[in-house]
Amino acid sequence: MKQLLILSGKGGTGKTTMASAFIKFAQAKVFADCDVDAPNLHLVMNQSVEPIRSDYYGLPKAEINPDLCVNCGLCMQHCRFDSIIEDDGYTIDYYACEGCGVCEAVCPAGAISLNPAIAGELMLYKNDSVFSTAELKMGSGTSGMLVSEVKKQMKEAAGDADFAIIDGSPGIGCPVIASISGVDMVLIVAEPSVSGISDMERIISTAAKFQTRAIVCINKYDTNIVNSEKIEAFCKSNNLPFAGKIPFDSEAVKAVNKGLSIADVDCASGRAAREVFERTFEIMFPITN
Amino acid sequence: MNIAVLSGKGGTGKTLVSVNLAAAAGKSTYIDCDVEEPNGHLFFKPEQIESEKISVKIPLIDDALCNGCRKCVDFCKFNALAYVGSKVLLFDVMCHSCGGCSLLCPQKAISEIDKNVGEIQKGVSEDVTVVTGIMNTGEASGVPIIKNLLEYIPSSNESVFIDCPPGSACIVMESIKDADYCVLVAEPTLFGVHNLNMVYNLVKLFGKPHGVVLNKCLEGDNPSEKFCIENRIKILGRIPFDNELGTLNSNALIVARESDKYRAIFTSLLETVTKEVQHETAVNS
Numbered sequence A: 001m002k003q004l005l006i007l008s009g010k011g012g013t014g015k016t017t018m019a020s021a022f023i024k025f026a027q028a029k030v031f032a033d034c035d036v037d038a039p040n041l042h043l044v045m046n047q048s049v050e051p052i053r054s055d056y057y058g059l060p061k062a063e064i065n066p067d068l069c070v071n072c073g074l075c076m077q078h079c080r081f082d083s084i085i086e087d088d089g090y091t092i093d094y095y096a097c098e099g100c101g102v103c104e105a106v107c108p109a110g111a112i113s114l115n116p117a118i119a120g121e122l123m124l125y126k127n128d129s130v131f132s133t134a135e136l137k138m139g140s141g142t143s144g145m146l147v148s149e150v151k152k153q154m155k156e157a158a159g160d161a162d163f164a165i166i167d168g169s170p171g172i173g174c175p176v177i178a179s180i181s182g183v184d185m186v187l188i189v190a191e192p193s194v195s196g197i198s199d200m201e202r203i204i205s206t207a208a209k210f211q212t213r214a215i216v217c218i219n220k221y222d223t224n225i226v227n228s229e230k231i232e233a234f235c236k237s238n239n240l241p242f243a244g245k246i247p248f249d250s251e252a253v254k255a256v257n258k259g260l261s262i263a264d265v266d267c268a269s270g271r272a273a274r275e276v277f278e279r280t281f282e283i284m285f286p287i288t289n
Numbered sequence B: 001m002n003i004a005v006l007s008g009k010g011g012t013g014k015t016l017v018s019v020n021l022a023a024a025a026g027k028s029t030y031i032d033c034d035v036e037e038p039n040g041h042l043f044f045k046p047e048q049i050e051s052e053k054i055s056v057k058i059p060l061i062d063d064a065l066c067n068g069c070r071k072c073v074d075f076c077k078f079n080a081l082a083y084v085g086s087k088v089l090l091f092d093v094m095c096h097s098c099g100g101c102s103l104l105c106p107q108k109a110i111s112e113i114d115k116n117v118g119e120i121q122k123g124v125s126e127d128v129t130v131v132t133g134i135m136n137t138g139e140a141s142g143v144p145i146i147k148n149l150l151e152y153i154p155s156s157n158e159s160v161f162i163d164c165p166p167g168s169a170c171i172v173m174e175s176i177k178d179a180d181y182c183v184l185v186a187e188p189t190l191f192g193v194h195n196l197n198m199v200y201n202l203v204k205l206f207g208k209p210h211g212v213v214l215n216k217c218l219e220g221d222n223p224s225e226k227f228c229i230e231n232r233i234k235i236l237g238r239i240p241f242d243n244e245l246g247t248l249n250s251n252a253l254i255v256a257r258e259s260d261k262y263r264a265i266f267t268s269l270l271e272t273v274t275k276e277v278q279h280e281t282a283v284n285s
């Protein structure tokens, strides 16, 4: 199964808008939302069924048994994350603890244990299509692992589908690294602002580090034509395929607020997105005879 | 007065709000904690840059001393170590720098070395001190850089604006730790409400006083505004969707420095925020 991942370097560029349109255009049978910090795809991919929910356990968290603790303070001395609080005995700052287990290893009294902690929830919608998504619990840090779980859940349910479309996570850190791993191509949605260009360059270099093919499109290109031209020129000089550009369209905002994708309504952005989609798929599935 | 600017997601105008609040405040400090995609410096174009490299500790394994007991591999909770072909290998992106492996190795075969993960740049733009954290691409976590960034909060009582990373994960919690007040920026869409709800829960969880700036306001329904009213969240101000503002902003210009009209919007927003902070301090003292 070939996988197309949609990334932007940053949220708010219209990644989910593009992903939902692509899913509709391609009539994708398999898709996923890897933005586990703030998943949005389900808002425009109305599902007729209730999802199968399962708890996601992140790394365990440390806990100190006050009855066994002899107040030697060794755990606090060795904790690199400042998660041990001293105040009338020793306790763990749940949010700061990364579950590394150093405190448990150094405690001479066996007072510390590492306990499983629920860090989020996985959801799998299964009807005529498969939609894998998840939501990280507030303040949990291990989103990269949850992203891997979302993809694993997707693949296990996918059957013999030819391809999958994945809405990626913003940024360039661990969740993005986890979403890139194993995909065949990345579509980068860029915004024609000075910040957008900087974000795009960073995500392109991240994709290159993981040797993943990338293709670029511009969203809201007409909000700054000069910067849009710069992006196109950048792609040309770096030999990056360019998939096209989509205009700013207040109809798109209206569609999203109704829980629809831009592929569901007749609008300028939807038409442009279709062209971007066709070019992307041509490159992803080249005709080889 | 430390003000953190948050949004459930990128692209909502977090940088627009924090950069312009700092510009409107005059003598102040702007700290860009969005270390994965720092953008504030593109607007401020700071001068007299001084930079500091940020590094973390990673293990260095001395193969000559290692006897293959695998204690370190078994210990590492992040699967950063593997024993392959009679050697311990490190996957440094997975390493959380906990120091456990070097501490526990019975052969003393593991020491720690510094690994560069990014840098902090400090400069000035008119009377604003601009501090930017930049994470190297290919790194997993920006938290070590943010921890260092927060040391740049001046001890004087000048205003500090912290441009937070998007989302509500650990990295955001780190950034709001020292904030006196949180400004949440929201877009007028269904996505916007969903994202606002997440950061709203985060600031509530941490008991931080907060209010909302509605950005990109269009005519017609604003689902984010409705959310604020229903949840009795203070609306600090509204920024209209405006082509001229959009163009200035996309060219990385500071709108409050470009025109009186926009300066007025951010000056009045700053006054509202300042009042709220003073009110909070009065209530809590």
Ligand code: SF4
Pocket (backbone or CB within 6 Å): A064, A068, A069, A070, A071, A072, A073, A074, A075, A076, A090, A106, A107, A108, A109, A110, A111, A112
């Ligand atoms: S190391 Fe163990 S015994 Fe010592 S203070 Fe920590 S918890 Fe208590």
Ligand code: SF4
Pocket (backbone or CB within 6 Å): A100, B058, B059, B075, B076, B077, B078, B079, B080, B081, B094, B095, B096, B097, B098, B099, B100, B101, B102
């Ligand atoms: S320092 Fe901690 S996280 Fe890094 S390799 Fe050693 S045990 Fe694993």
